[in-house]
Amino acid sequence: MSVIYLAGGCFWGTEKYLASIRGVLATQVGYANGKTANPTYDDVCYRDTGHAETVHVEYDPSIIPLEFLLELFYSVIDPVSVNKQGGDSGIQYRTGIYYTDDADLPVIARSIAKLQNRYSQTIAIEVKPLDNFWPAEDYHQKYLDKNPQGYCHIRKEKFMNAAAARVDPSQYPVPNPGELARRLTGTQYDVTQNNATEPPFRNEFWNDFREGIYVDITTGEPLFISTDKFESGCGWPSFTKPVDPNVIKELTDTSHGMHRTEVRSRVGNAHLGHVFPDGPEASGGMRYCINSAALRFIPKEEMALQGYGDFLELL
Numbered sequence: 001m002s003v004i005y006l007a008g009g010c011f012w013g014t015e016k017y018l019a020s021i022r023g024v025l026a027t028q029v030g031y032a033n034g035k036t037a038n039p040t041y042d043d044v045c046y047r048d049t050g051h052a053e054t055v056h057v058e059y060d061p062s063i064i065p066l067e068f069l070l071e072l073f074y075s076v077i078d079p080v081s082v083n084k085q086g087g088d089s090g091i092q093y094r095t096g097i098y099y100t101d102d103a104d105l106p107v108i109a110r111s112i113a114k115l116q117n118r119y120s121q122t123i124a125i126e127v128k129p130l131d132n133f134w135p136a137e138d139y140h141q142k143y144l145d146k147n148p149q150g151y152c153h154i155r156k157e158k159f160m161n162a163a164a165a166r167v168d169p170s171q172y173p174v175p176n177p178g179e180l181a182r183r184l185t186g187t188q189y190d191v192t193q194n195n196a197t198e199p200p201f202r203n204e205f206w207n208d209f210r211e212g213i214y215v216d217i218t219t220g221e222p223l224f225i226s227t228d229k230f231e232s233g234c235g236w237p238s239f240t241k242p243v244d245p246n247v248i249k250e251l252t253d254t255s256h257g258m259h260r261t262e263v264r265s266r267v268g269n270a271h272l273g274h275v276f277p278d279g280p281e282a283s284g285g286m287r288y289c290i291n292s293a294a295l296r297f298i299p300k301e302e303m304a305l306q307g308y309g310d311f312l313e314l315l
Contacts, residue, residue, distance in 0.1 A: 001025060001058050001059070001060060002058070002059055002060075002061045002066065002101070002104075003056070003057065003058055003059075003100055003101075004057050004059070004066065004069070004097065004098075004099060004100075004104065005032055005054050005055065005056055005057065005096075005097070005098035005099070005100075005130050005133060006018065006054065006055050006057055006073050006096070006097060006098075007032060007052040007053060007054040007055075007094060007095055007096035007097075007098070007126070008055070008073060008076060008077045008085060008095055009053070009077065009084075009085025009086055009088055009093045009095070009153055010053060010085065010086065010088050010093065010151070010152070010153050011029040011030075011053040011054065011055055011136070011140065012029070012140070012143040012144055012150065012151065012152060013076075013144065013152035013153050013154040014029075014053075014055050014076065014154070015027050015028075015029045015055045015142070015143070015144075016142075016143075016144040016145070016152070016154075016159065017076050017154055017158060017159055017162050018055055018057055018073070018162075019142075020159050020162040020163045021059075021064060021069065021072055021162045021163070021165060022063060022064060022163070022165065022166060023059050023060045023061075023062075023063030023064030023069075024057060024058070024059045024064065024069075025058045025059060025060060026057075026058040027055055027056065027057055027058070028055070028056040028135055028141065029053070029054070029055055029056075029135075029136045029140050029141060029143075030054055030055075030056060030133050030134050030135040030136045031044050031049070031051035031052070031053065031054065031092075031133070031134045031136060032051060032052050032054035032096070032098055032130060032131075032132065032133045032134075033050070033051065033052060033054075033096070033098060033126075033128060033130065033131045033132060033133075034049040034050040034051030034052070034132065034134075035049055035050045035051075036049045036050075036051075037132070037134070038134055039051055039134060040137070041136065041137060041140065044092050045090070045092060048091075050091065051092060051134075052091070052092055052093075052094050052096050052126075053092050053093060053136075054096065054098065054133065056133060056135075057069070065168060065170075066104060066107050066108070066111075067107055067110070067111050067168070067170045068165075068168040068169075068170060070097070070107075070108065070111045071111070071168075071169060071170070072162060072165055072246075073097075074115055075158065075161075075246075076154050076158050077095050077125075078095075079095060079115060079119065079123050079124060079125050080119055080121040080122065080123060080124050081095070081124060082094070082124045085153060086153025086154075087153060088153060094124070094126060095124060095125045095126065096125060096126035096127070096128065097112075097125060097126070097127050097128075098126075098127075098128055098129065098130040098131075098133075099127075099128075099129060099130060100129070100130050102129075105127075108127055109127070112125060112127060160245070161245045161246055164244055164245050164246075165244055165245075165246050166243070166244050166310070166311075167221060167222050167243065167244040167246065167247050169221065169247075169266060169267045171221075172216070172219040172220050172221040172267045172268075173219065173267075174218070174219055174267060174268055174269075175218065175219070177193075180192075180193065180218060184217065184218070185293070187293045188217055188293045188294070190293075191271060191291045191293040191294050192217060192218055192268070192270035192271055192272075192293070192294050193270070193271070194271075195255075195262075195271045196271075196291075197273075197291060198236075198291050198292060198293050199235075200234060200235025200236055201235040202235075203235075203236065203237075203291065203292035203293065204292040204293070204295075204297075205237045205292040205295060205297060206235050206236050206237055206292060207231075208237075208297070209226065209229060209231075210226065210297070210299055210300075211226050211227075211299065211300040211315050212225075212226050212297055212298050212299040212300045212302075212303065212315075213225050213226070213243070213297075213298050213303055213308050213311050214226070214229075214237070214239075214290075214295045214296070214297055214298075215295065215296050215297075215298065215308075216265040216267070216268050216270055216272075216294070216295070216296075217270070217293070217294055217295055217296045218265070218268035218270045219265065219267045219268040219270075220296070221247055221265060221266065221267045221268065222243050222244070222247065222308065222311060223242055223243060223247055223248070223265060223272070223290075223295065224237075224239045224242055224243055224288070224290070224295075225243045225311060225314045225315065226300075226315065227314060227315060228240045228241050228243075228283070230279070230280060230283075232279070232287055232289070234287075234289055236273065236289050236290060236291060236292070237289075237290045237291075237292055237295065238279070238287050238288065238289055238290070239287075239288040239290065240279050240280060240283035240284055240286060240287070240288070241283070241284060241286065241288070242288065243311065243314070246266060247265065247266045247267075248263050248264070248265070248266065248272075248288075249263065249264045249265070249266055249269070250262070250263055250264075250275065251263075251264065253274065260274045260276075261274060261275050261276075262274055263275050263288060263290070265294075270294055271291075271294065272288075272290050272291065272294045272295075273288065273289045273290040273291050273294065274289050275287065275288050275289070276289060300312070300315055
């Protein structure tokens with residue numbers, strides 16, 4: 001078990017979100033790195049104690065490594081906002097990562113540096129050793145479990161994404177453009193980098209239903225599992241859902257006089273295809289229509305050898 005303390009605005013929603021993540025073992029809300037001992041909620045809000053609303057997180061690093069946990073944390077905060085998250089303002093709502101093990105600092109620093117590369121504004125997340133932590137009053141603990149309709153600044157779909165998160169993006173580095181141009185075929189490059197579409201019924205995986213996993217051809221990041229593949233009749237590989245909802249980015253596509261939802265890979269930002277609301281109703285009603293050229297298939301018997309053994313339980 002490992003421990004980290006995360007401040008992400010109102011701790012009601014932050015705690016519920018973090019507790020939803022696979023590999024998080026226990027959570028407790030409280031007040032961290034302030035100037036006074038045993039503060040009350042009123043003290044923190046109205047008496048300038050300097051505490052941050054914070055969640056004590058106990059987690060299993062063999063399931064959810066710290067860098068992966070931090071990536072999921074970033075998805076429910078505005079990392080460049082100072083003393084404000086959602087509709088809540090004040091120093092108690094600042095964002096922070098507070099550590100108790102010095103060995104965590106290089107991981108945190110590397111994670112923050114990667115996050116900074118995505119923003120032009122300076123990252124406002126406070127990174128400090130934990131100086132103090134005082135558990136909040138009992139009525140704050142597991143607040144949203146006790147009050148399902150209670151106030152929360154985090155959208156509901158974020159909780160579902162947290163619960164389904166199982167792909168660590170830090171494990172799949174992005175190749176440089178030159179390497180991609182050398183390694184990919186012309187069709188693979190045009191599809192993933194130039195938003196091309198390969199012909200229906202004349203592509204590698206449209207009628208292949210072997211057991212295994214489909215990964216991003218550019219990075220190797222897992223995208224789809226064969227148990228979610230179905231015959232849609234469209235001539236391209238079709239899936240009811242991604243292996244982890246966080247690995248897919250959805251964008252509005254108005255090209256060719258149509259209004260569609262494009263899907264791209266998270267880490268590689270590769271064009272994959274489109275998603276349509278005409279899939280099997282019993283499986284959620286969605287159809288992820290994906291170009292074979294955007295995928296690499298690893299059969300079940302090779303998954304462990306190629307580093308995808310954690311996904312065998314899904315087959």
